[in-house]
Amino acid sequence: MPPPILHRNFNGVVVSAGKMDRTVKVRIATQTWNKRVKKHFPDAKHHLVHDPANSVREGDVVSIQSGWRKAQHVRHVVTKILSPFGSPLEDRPRLPTLEEYRVAREKLRLEKDVRQATRGRGASVKRVAIAQVTGMFDKLGVQETDELRNTLRKKMKRMNKKQKEKIRAIGQDGEILLRENQVDRLVANLETPRSEDKVHA
Numbered sequence: 482m483p484p485p486i487l488h489r490n491f492n493g494v495v496v497s498a499g500k501m502d503r504t505v506k507v508r509i510a511t512q513t514w515n516k517r518v519k520k521h522f523p524d525a526k527h528h529l530v531h532d533p534a535n536s537v538r539e540g541d542v543v544s545i546q547s548g549w550r551k552a553q554h555v556r557h558v559v560t561k562i563l564s565p566f567g568s569p570l571e572d573r574p575r576l577p578t579l580e581e582y583r584v585a586r587e588k589l590r591l592e593k594d595v596r597q598a599t600r601g602r603g604a605s606v607k608r609v610a611i612a613q614v615t616g617m618f619d620k621l622g623v624q625e626t627d628e629l630r631n632t633l634r635k636k637m638k639r640m641n642k643k644q645k646e647k648i649r650a651i652g653q654d655g656e657i658l659l660r661e662n663q664v665d666r667l668v669a670n671l672e673t674p675r676s677e678d679k680v681h682a
Contacts, residue, residue, distance in 0.1 A: 495508075
């Protein structure tokens with residue numbers, strides 16, 4: 482099970498916007514302690530922050546959150562515009578909510594697992610199987626392919642009882658443990674031809 486992602490919230494001022502697509506630079510005011518003179522000195526930190534809708538302008542006071550890696554040096558996202566500078570918020574594109582961020586990230590992860598499961602990666606096969614049981618494909622709008630179904634069918638048949646019991650997932654209600662009967666039911670569903678397969682047959 483992957484470790485939980487720790488999110489931290491900061492407030493800062495946008496010092497550069499419009500020079501990069503969907504990315505702004507935010508200055509966060511901090512202080513450092515000088516033990517020689519025993520005094521605090523201002524020491525600002527700058528972060529490249531993801532702005533998905535290009536709705537932030539230079540001079541805005543924004544709230545950002547860590548733990549949303551978008552690129553090598555972009556690991557924060559804009560969560561709220563606290564004090565707009567210049568044009569009002571009504572004239573700007575709407576910022577996504579944290580729930581929309583989470584759904585988009587889960588969709589990208591599931592699409593990546595589908596690609597790797599098609600190539601036969603065992604860990605991705607387990608996560609995709611769990612996503613099928615929990616109905617994540619329909620919730621996130623990810624399509625299943627015939628190649629993925631064939632790969633899952635082969636991989637799940639080779640699992641023994643202990644391996645089936647070790648399949649775990651993290652859902653909204655906590656940890657979900659798939660028992661052997663649930664995995665067998667999943668294999669049976671995979672082996673059952675769909676209506677599209679019957680038409681082609």
